[in-house]
Amino acid sequence: MSKTLTIPRPDDWHLHLRDGAMLRAVLPETTRDFARAIIMPNLVPPVVTGAQASAYRDRILATLPEGSRFQPLMTLYLTEDTDPDDVAAAAASDLVKAVKLYPAGATTNSASGVANFDRVRAVLDRMAEIGLPLCVHGEVTDSDIDIFDREAVFIDRVLDPVRRATPGLRVVMEHITTAQGVDYVRAGGDTIGGTITTHHLIINRNHILVGGIKPHYYCLPVAKREEHRLALRAAATSGEPSFFLGTDSAPHVDALKEHACGCAGCFTATNTMPLLAHVFEEEHALDHLAAFACHNGPAFYGLPVNDRTLTMEKGDMPTDFPSKIDCADGPVTVFDPGFDVYWRTA
Numbered sequence: 001m002s003k004t005l006t007i008p009r010p011d012d013w014h015l016h017l018r019d020g021a022m023l024r025a026v027l028p029e030t031t032r033d034f035a036r037a038i039i040m041p042n043l044v045p046p047v048v049t050g051a052q053a054s055a056y057r058d059r060i061l062a063t064l065p066e067g068s069r070f071q072p073l074m075t076l077y078l079t080e081d082t083d084p085d086d087v088a089a090a091a092a093s094d095l096v097k098a099v100k101l102y103p104a105g106a107t108t109n110s111a112s113g114v115a116n117f118d119r120v121r122a123v124l125d126r127m128a129e130i131g132l133p134l135c136v137h138g139e140v141t142d143s144d145i146d147i148f149d150r151e152a153v154f155i156d157r158v159l160d161p162v163r164r165a166t167p168g169l170r171v172v173m174e175h176i177t178t179a180q181g182v183d184y185v186r187a188g189g190d191t192i193g194g195t196i197t198t199h200h201l202i203i204n205r206n207h208i209l210v211g212g213i214k215p216h217y218y219c220l221p222v223a224k225r226e227e228h229r230l231a232l233r234a235a236a237t238s239g240e241p242s243f244f245l246g247t248d249s250a251p252h253v254d255a256l257k258e259h260a261c262g263c264a265g266c267f268t269a270t271n272t273m274p275l276l277a278h279v280f281e282e283e284h285a286l287d288h289l290a291a292f293a294c295h296n297g298p299a300f301y302g303l304p305v306n307d308r309t310l311t312m313e314k315g316d317m318p319t320d321f322p323s324k325i326d327c328a329d330g331p332v333t334v335f336d337p338g339f340d341v342y343w344r345t346a
């Protein structure tokens with residue numbers, strides 16, 4: 001007996017497309033199911049100015065599969081030298097939908113991020129004035145803070161003070177991985193949203209470490225204890241408007257994942273929607289999948305819900321997802337949930 005589910009075409013509010021050969025390899029994996037995505041600016045060198053974002057958008061558009069109507073929503077990488085006028089101009093021309101804050105050194109390609117928050121005050125004030133959201137990688141980088149505590153400490157030491165100092169600033173706490181992140185977003189009203197990845201609904205830290213180290217489950221923020229995964233599942237499947245999908249699909253070639261110093265990032269673009277259907281069905285919340293993946297994100301960003309739809313089917317046999325996709329730089333492993341999934345997109 002097969003079962004189908006039709007929802008508005010989903011959007012991905014946190015996506016890494018990279019550039020060059022990797023962009024060519026991964027872009028069709030997202031455009032197959034998604035209508036729009038917030039494109040992360042952590043290229044090397046980063047996408048800092050409006051001009052760089054415009055050029056990057058052109059490269060993405062030039063790489064789109066034939067006939068695709070996918071819309072990349074661009075972001076600027078916040079540095080201590082970011083010019084508030086450049087940000088305002090890029091937002092006014094509708095080029096840029098958010099500015100991205102990486103604490104310096106927190107994650108992949110974040111060396112140009114912010115170390116001294118006083119130095120970005122003018123940009124944040126301007127963003128609050130014009131209503132441009134700040135997307136935040138929410139982890140402190142202090143060497144004395146345990147990696148599993150870095151998100152919770154970030155909320156107290158950085159995020160809350162920044163929000164208090166900049167009333168009205170719209171913030172997306174991205175890829176939340178803790179119950180503290182869920183609670184903070186939930187209590188924050190309509191100026192804060194939280195994105196949740198597909199993989200953080202599926203894995204906890206045991207999946208990374210028990211029975212041998214699993215580099216393809218390593219991402220930042222790193223997956224936490226089971227109680228946090230359960231809090232994320234409850235939030236994502238609740239239908240509450242504060243929570244929406246940001247896959248953080250973050251491709252790295254296998255040679256750099258399966259390495260003595262492996263890169264952080266899980267590549268989930270290929271199978272995200274079927275995995276989410278599986279998770280939401282397990283939580284008896286299939287009727288909230290559209291809120292999480294299609295409605296809540298556009299509402300936060302002030303954009304319309306997509307009028308096209310996506311249909312998913314649940315078959316009798318497990319879906320055969322590719323285990324890797326080919327890239328000219330080397331293969332990229334697709335996130336393996338570790339269980340059979342019967343959903344697929346039609």
Ligand SMILES: NC(=O)N[C@@H](CC(=O)O)C(=O)O
Pocket residue numbers: 016042107108109137218219220221248250251264265266
């Ligand atoms: N999530 C990750 O583990 N990696 C991301 C960076 C990020 O989103 O923090 C990447 O760019 O590879």
Ligand SMILES: [Zn+2]
Pocket residue numbers: 107137174175220221
């Ligand atoms: Zn991040």
Ligand SMILES: [Zn+2]
Pocket residue numbers: 014015016040248250
């Ligand atoms: Zn990311």
